[in-house]
Amino acid sequence: MCLAIPARIVELEGDKAVVDAMGNRFKARTTLLSDVKLGDLVLVHAGFAISAVDEEEAKKTWELIEEINTFMETDKKVSG
Amino acid sequence: MRKLILLWRPTRRCRVKFIQMLERIIKAQKSIEESCRKLERQIHIMEVCGTHTISIFRNGIRHMLPENLNMLSGPGCPVCVTHPGYIDTMLELADRDKCIVATYGDMMRVPGQGGSLETKSVGRDVKVVLSSDDALELAKQNPEKTVVFIAVGFETTTPASAVAVKEAAELGIENFCILSNHKLVVPAMSALLSDKSNRIDAFLCPGHVSVIIGSDAYKGIVKEFSRPCVVAGFEPVQILDGLSEICKQLVEGKAELDNVYGAVVKPEGNTKALEIINECFEPVDGYWRGLGKIEKSTMQLKDGFGEFDAYKRLGISDEAGEDTSGCRCGEVLCGLIDPPECMLFASTCTPDSPVGPCMVSSEGACSAWYKYHRKGQHG
Amino acid sequence: MGKAKHEKILLAHGGGGRLSDELIRHHILPKFQSKTLQQLTDSANLELDSKSICFTTDSYVVKPLFFRGGDIGKLAVCGTVNDLAVAGARPVAISVSLIIEEGLEIDILENILSSIGKSAKENKVEIVAGDTKTVEAGAIDKIFINTAGVGVRIDGVELGFDKIQPGDVIIINGPIGDHGIAIISQREGLEFETQLESDCAGLGNLICTLLEDVDGVKFMRDPTRGGLAATLNEMTRGCNLGIEIREVDIPVRPAVRAAAEMLGFDVLNIANEGKFAAVVAPEHAKAFLKICKKDPLGNEARVIGEVVPTKDGPLVEMMTKIGGRRVVQMPYGRELPRIC
Numbered sequence: 016m017c018l019a020i021p022a023r024i025v026e027l028e029g030d031k032a033v034v035d036a037m038g039n040r041f042k043a044r045t046t047l048l049s050d051v052k053l054g055d056l057v058l059v060h061a062g063f064a065i066s067a068v069d070e071e072e073a074k075k076t077w078e079l080i081e082e083i084n085t086f087m088e089t090d091k092k093v094s095g
Numbered sequence: 096m097r098k099l100i101l102l103w104r105p106t107r108r109c110r111v112k113f114i115q116m117l118e119r120i121i122k123a124q125k126s127i128e129e130s131c132r133k134l135e136r137q138i139h140i141m142e143v144c145g146t147h148t149i150s151i152f153r154n155g156i157r158h159m160l161p162e163n164l165n166m167l168s169g170p171g172c173p174v175c176v177t178h179p180g181y182i183d184t185m186l187e188l189a190d191r192d193k194c195i196v197a198t199y200g201d202m203m204r205v206p207g208q209g210g211s212l213e214t215k216s217v218g219r220d221v222k223v224v225l226s227s228d229d230a231l232e233l234a235k236q237n238p239e240k241t242v243v244f245i246a247v248g249f250e251t252t253t254p255a256s257a258v259a260v261k262e263a264a265e266l267g268i269e270n271f272c273i274l275s276n277h278k279l280v281v282p283a284m285s286a287l288l289s290d291k292s293n294r295i296d297a298f299l300c301p302g303h304v305s306v307i308i309g310s311d312a313y314k315g316i317v318k319e320f321s322r323p324c325v326v327a328g329f330e331p332v333q334i335l336d337g338l339s340e341i342c343k344q345l346v347e348g349k350a351e352l353d354n355v356y357g358a359v360v361k362p363e364g365n366t367k368a369l370e371i372i373n374e375c376f377e378p379v380d381g382y383w384r385g386l387g388k389i390e391k392s393t394m395q396l397k398d399g400f401g402e403f404d405a406y407k408r409l410g411i412s413d414e415a416g417e418d419t420s421g422c423r424c425g426e427v428l429c430g431l432i433d434p435p436e437c438m439l440f441a442s443t444c445t446p447d448s449p450v451g452p453c454m455v456s457s458e459g460a461c462s463a464w465y466k467y468h469r470k471g472q473h474g
Numbered sequence: 475m476g477k478a479k480h481e482k483i484l485l486a487h488g489g490g491g492r493l494s495d496e497l498i499r500h501h502i503l504p505k506f507q508s509k510t511l512q513q514l515t516d517s518a519n520l521e522l523d524s525k526s527i528c529f530t531t532d533s534y535v536v537k538p539l540f541f542r543g544g545d546i547g548k549l550a551v552c553g554t555v556n557d558l559a560v561a562g563a564r565p566v567a568i569s570v571s572l573i574i575e576e577g578l579e580i581d582i583l584e585n586i587l588s589s590i591g592k593s594a595k596e597n598k599v600e601i602v603a604g605d606t607k608t609v610e611a612g613a614i615d616k617i618f619i620n621t622a623g624v625g626v627r628i629d630g631v632e633l634g635f636d637k638i639q640p641g642d643v644i645i646i647n648g649p650i651g652d653h654g655i656a657i658i659s660q661r662e663g664l665e666f667e668t669q670l671e672s673d674c675a676g677l678g679n680l681i682c683t684l685l686e687d688v689d690g691v692k693f694m695r696d697p698t699r700g701g702l703a704a705t706l707n708e709m710t711r712g713c714n715l716g717i718e719i720r721e722v723d724i725p726v727r728p729a730v731r732a733a734a735e736m737l738g739f740d741v742l743n744i745a746n747e748g749k750f751a752a753v754v755a756p757e758h759a760k761a762f763l764k765i766c767k768k769d770p771l772g773n774e775a776r777v778i779g780e781v782v783p784t785k786d787g788p789l790v791e792m793m794t795k796i797g798g799r800r801v802v803q804m805p806y807g808r809e810l811p812r813i814c
Contacts, residue, residue: 017146017251017303018813020735033667037732039659040667044228046258047368058306058359059736061199061248061255061813062226065365066306072358076328120796145814153740155798173814200738200810225664225737225811252813331796446806457738458814467800 123335130342144301145172145458152467167430168460180416182207227259309364385425422451488608528563543671547589563625635712654744675748690755710788719779
């Protein structure tokens with residue numbers, strides 16, 4: 016019941032942050048987390064960061080998405 | 096001009112990663128098939144969370160599962176379980192003068208008596224917001240009006256409302272209030288299993304709710320009802336990994352708690368978020384469409400924050416409300432029937448003219464079934 | 475002629491008198507650079523070298539008026555040009571009708587007019603007729619534009635639903651979803667920063683080259699409102715066949731996908747303004763793609779699926795990137811941001 020995507024904190028002042036998800040920058044509050052800093056990866060839902068994301072675990076869970084989204088399968092039937 | 100755009104380029108690394116992902120998926124799929132072959136009976140796994148329902152359908156996962164594994168869509172769709180009384184209250188507030196209704200987009204099309212927020216938004220103050228922060232901002236910018244924030248969602252979303260209420264209190268923003276229908280997942284799961292006619296063999300537990308409440312929250316369900324509970328995220332690999340773990344448990348006759356979403360779900364959850372929730376809210380008995388009244392299942396603002404409670408501020412009482420449409424959303428939500436078994440499904444009730452919330456909500460089982468499954472029929 | 479003095483549009487600018495005249499002569503004609511329009515007759519005389527013509531109309535109400543990658547003026551011209559081109563016609567002439575809210579800054583209007591003039595020139599169409607009306611403040615939000623367009627059918631090209639057959643391939647000319655996301659990122663209340671730009675572009679030149687040089691093009695449409703999902707569903711309904719597409723072959727920029735995920739949108743439902751979906755006989759697909767790839771507006775063209783027979787009536791199905799299958803339904807028509 017919850018859309019949330021991982022994003023990186025690129026601006027932080029108090030508990031007000033700007034996070035970057037593949038080049039899109041959204042406002043997010045870090046009120047629900049302790050010890051977050053610039054550059055951290057967080058999970059964002061409804062404008063709030065709800066969890067820090069372990070970078071190593073993220074590679075297994077989400078980096079694949081980043082890669083898949085940039086993957087282009089060479090067209091087998093037709094190539095131009 | 097184009098240099099500013101992030102160009103989409105294929106890379107060799109991408110191909111390698113994609114193949115790795117496919118390998119994991121095939122492995123999980125094979126494991127599920129093998130387990131289901133051994134089980135030799137029909138098994139029913141409930142995906143509690145509506146976002147799981149959507150992901151399963153969008154990725155076409157149902158087609159990849161063995162015939163004797165049936166996925167049940169559960170009540171983890173906050174729009175779907177919102178009782179008719181709340182919807183009618185919401186619509187009535189939209190009609191009031193000097194009242195701005197601020198809502199997440201999810202609630203815009205839910206039908207009640209006399210229309211929906213979408214139809215009401217013509218000529219009235221109904222604003223779609225992305226966060227409770229935005230709703231509070233609306234209140235700051237419109238001091239002469241009362242802003243009512245439609246506070247729906249499970250434990251993932253409750254903290255956002257709590258933070259907004261706390262700030263409203265600290266800053267003295269008196270024209271802000273919330274109409275809370277925040278729900279709790281575990282009481283609903285218990286209620287489902289307490290109904291003897293349930294068909295649930297195991298739960299695929301909601302990944303992001305679990306970020307807040309922690310995977311340990313399901314220990315009670317495992318212990319009392321002996322059902323495997325596995326927490327999973329929403330990517331297809333996650334879902335298949337979660338189902339694979341469940342199926343293995345069922346083969347071995349186990350009922351254990353497991354978590355494949357360790358990247359963000361900890362046993363204890365997000366303790367800071369839980370503290371903030373507990374500071375502002377307390378669980379009370381609440382109405383759920385389809386499940387009736389469930390004890391201590393809905394969040395109400397504590398007395399200390401009473402002035403921000405729309406029910407108290409605006410003198411509204413919370414009623415169950417009546418649904419006379421013939422809609423069987425309730426049975427769908429409990430996993431007792433599949434959407435096509437409702438007579439209204441795909442005939443009178445379609446995404447364009449929804450009768451019940453399960454067809455409105457993008458997460459609703461009926462909507463997902465209609466949109467993503469073959470023509471709304473079994474296939 | 476004296477220099478225009480007004481900073482904002484007044485109702486009188488649409489009244490047919492001196493102020494209307496000033497608006498046309500000072501602001502519109504210089505920007506549109508049209509010999510036909512300069513004559514200021516009630517109707518334009520067109521000499522077309524064919525009896526086989528295409529005619530289209532469209533209205534533009536986009537907000538915000540100016541967005542990354544374009545504006546309402548560019549959109550109006552490109553949208554009209556594209557509608558003609560996908561019908562198999564070379565765009566020749568368009569009309570531009572403006573409905574302007576009283577109080578709109580003249581500077582803003584000038585920018586839109588410049589954009590219209592520039593786009594018309596780039597797309598090799600002449601603006602041959604126009605109209606201007608003004609309405610009271612509050613009656614509309616700033617400006618609406620209506621266009622009509624005329625094009626000459628390309629010899630030997632007959633596109634239609636009835637031409638589509640099982641085995642034909644579906645080709646799109648580039649990544650989807652850019653326009654819709656760029657627009658919504660600038661909508662009040664939902665703003666977010668992104669480098670994404672609208673793909674707003676006139677496809678007339680590319681499409682005419684394709685139609686002239688490649689056989690076997692059966693049908694084309696531009697997936698604007700409702701996105702690729704709407705267009706593919708319209709195709710299946712038109713020809714009463716099925717379409718199967720492959721998710722892994724549909725190009726989407728990572729930023730578009732991330733933004734769509736953040737907002738809860740389905741990328742297939744998001745509007746595009748510089749894309750076409752073409753149905754092409756399989757034996758000609760290679761030649762089609764070759765031409766696309768030489769053009770900046772087609773260099774990411776791909777085959778994304780094919781037309782198939784169907785037992786269940788018109789149906790669009792997608793093979794998902796993980797090997798599953800799902801139906802692609804006609805979208806509701808409005809994507810709302812969601813949290814669940």
